[in-house]
Amino acid sequence: MRAAVLVFPGSNCDRDIATALRVACGAHVSFVDGDEETLPEAALYVLPGGFSWGDYLRCGAMAARQKATKALKAKAEQGARILGICNGFQILIECGLLPGALVKNKNLTFICKKQNLKVENNRILNGKLKGATLSLPIAHSEGRYIADDQTLRTLAANQQIAMRYGTGGTGSTDDNPNGSVDNIAALTNRRGTILGMMPHPERALYDWHGSCDGKRFLQAFCSS
């Protein structure tokens, strides 16, 4: 599998996700500078975590307007598979490729911890990990997902909610670290080709990471 990781000047999980895709899926990974106007052909495009353009404005707002991201939007329209992790999720929302918004965590601080998550809809995981509980690290300051009621109804109806925080399922407040509405931790687009997620699968590959669930997750996501 060929994967292309878009790199912005403040990306800091670009090398980590590249390693993870190689380790978990045997992928051939290339890096694409945010200034590139054309993207290489790839089975997967990744927007990595980090602070793309410093994120002194809304997180991801600058990156969403850079050349490579615009090219990515064109690819998205053709049905390309895209994974946005953490800051990448924020960029996908800023691009308009996913609905809603990610705002400051409810407790107003950065949160770094291991987090239990429940797989809600596994279409984007190729039917794998149905209902699974995964332990993945989170690390963000602006990860609280919000959306209006109409959007939330649409997301639910189209099975676009890929993962929720905690193990309690719909609407539970069980272990919701950042105050996301309906515990939403990961979303897909309507076609099921784009996934945005706050947790970091690339940080859960080995036993010594404390969980190998990230590897399981990426393997499911990249299987076909």
Added chain:
Amino acid sequence: MTAPSPSPPPPPSIDDGLTSAHLRTIESLLKRAPSPTERAMFSAMWSEHCAYVSSRMHLKRLPQKGACVICGPGENAGVIDIGEGLACVFKIESHNHPSFIEPYQGAATGVGGILRDIFTMGARPVALLNALRFGAPTHPKTRSLLKGVAQGIAGYGNAIGIPTVGGECQFDDGYNHNNLVNVMAVGIASKKQIFYSAAAQDNARVLYLGAPTGSDGIHGATMASAEFDDNAQQKRPTVQVGDPFFGKRLMEACLRIMADNLILAIQDMGAAGLTSSISEMADKGKSGMDIDLDTIPLRDATMQPQDIMLSESQERMLLIAKPEALDAIAAIAQAYRLPLVPIGHVNKSGTLTLRHHQKIVAQLPVDALCGSAPCYDLPQALVPAPTHTQPLPVNKTTIADDVRFLVTSHHSASRAWLYHQFDRHVGGNTVDKHVGTAALIVLPDNKRALALTVDGNQRYCALDPKLGAAHTVAQAWRKLCAIGADPLALTNNLNFADPNNPHIMAQLSDAIDGIALAARALNMPVVSGNVSLYNQTANQPIPPTPIIGAVGVLASLQTASALECWQDGQTIFLFSPNQPQLPASLYSLAVHNRHEGPLPPLDLSLEKKHGEFVRAVVSSDTLACPLTNGGLALALAKMALASGVGFRLNKDLCPPDSTHAPHAPHAFLFGEQAAAYLLISSNASTLRKQATQQALPLIPIGTVGGNRLTAPDLFDLELAPLKKAYTSWMEDYINRRNVS
């Protein structure tokens, strides 16, 4: 060339710290009066911060050589050989004064500054640790300082993408007016690609890479070398402002430039900015430099030469380019959108010549600036600390309350509120583990790991600086051994008050002796460090606080101890010299408000022997936990809290008639001692055999299991409510839900 105007310097706009004696020395060195720019440069370079004027002669006593040492103190950071072609580059530095005045930026730039010291040597930073000291939780400033410092460390470290993997944070009213922020950074480099700062090659181009120079941080080095008074807030303009996004691009650009081997030397602009970087590069290269200040990128075009020379604006580097590599360097700078400007040349003159608006504004022999800084042997007179004369009024019926108090108050409650704000996973190399010993960063071979720790013990050092500092080193050694690592080398940050006070100077000198003693005995050379003096406000000195950062290597992740928590059914052993003492203990201070000596004895050969045994036996079924503050009781409680599994001690460990240590209940539970560990094993018979073979004192004291913390006849506590109180103290404190 004409020398700068000999007219007497106008009085500096703020006190530059130079005395009339300094000025006389400068005039005799130059055979004329210094120009305003020259005076400013001397004031920075001869400050405590840059020249270590009061500590330099004492620091020489630290052991700096060892088999693993590639580069000791004197460069941007220390470098040690960690095998398989790799080097570990590390250093600790303080940002105490700035973070008291402006906690967010002070802490943030502390992180940025120490990271630059690491990547300047060609190493990619892989970990940050911090040692923090705040005043009493009840002091009105403590809450906001803690919040600001936490956010500042998070704001810079998380954004630049270097994980913060460890640290320690303590509260003590001795820091009410002067908190401490010490940050240690650790990087990994190829042994063959270490870069240094000596600018030696005649006619090589001097390049300025990074952020434009602004008016922030002017006289920062001088500020950090003076005591505060009640008007400390007026010093806010001397605090630098950090930009982690710029820092990230600068780091990546420099690492690229060094990977492509495009430069001869490199130096970051830290304390005293351009002044110290050009003079140190020239000094190390036995050369001179000719610099045109009109070329320096400025944020404020009206800045005067002395301000340009003293600015401590962040995220700036100085490079000495290989002549053929100028275009390649320019291409990299452009790719990372960084200003890159040639600002002058290296020459063989031994003189720094600075031009501004076509005039020479400074022309100084490098020797005068760097080699002639004052070095004081300040008088020392240690005022002895009180020693224990009356026994503590201990009461057996309150032991459970005492344990609960220690675990759920500011003394030892969980720091999760703080550490959850730091990204500890970015980079993907952090070993996630539950029990707080040393942090582990996996090396590129995916098999070995760096073991890292920072430690400090002002409670001991205030009573006996020499023995206390030696204990601190021993504690760091113990933590590395407990995780199974081979301890290799140290960095230190010496935080003290005003050295002109003979008592404080004696504390500093004695602490250096203590570190030297233990570092030598445990074979851990001190390869880098920092001294932070004048940590006092309005005549209230901080307790002497040497902070020790230690680095070791774990040979195989397979043998790491404490990757797992303790498990139901495992046997708990006490492995100790069996000399627990209550005087100087955390228990004595926290519960009885008695802070008095003597310290527990420290037998370094025993420390070494026990550490080596522990390192050899830890494995997937035997884990170790060092006994430190709070003794046996706190170590057991913390293991139970971290693992979510209780324990039950054996009966009759403290027979009712025993009133003397080690068996008197309070000494047994709360007494402190060196060379002591808990060993927890599911393979008890093998472990006992190993100890017997070496005639080592290993006593089974209990079993892991259940949901209570039980020591028959002594205490019995339920785990769940204890854990709740332990976990929530800090968050409740920040949100004003509790009082202490």
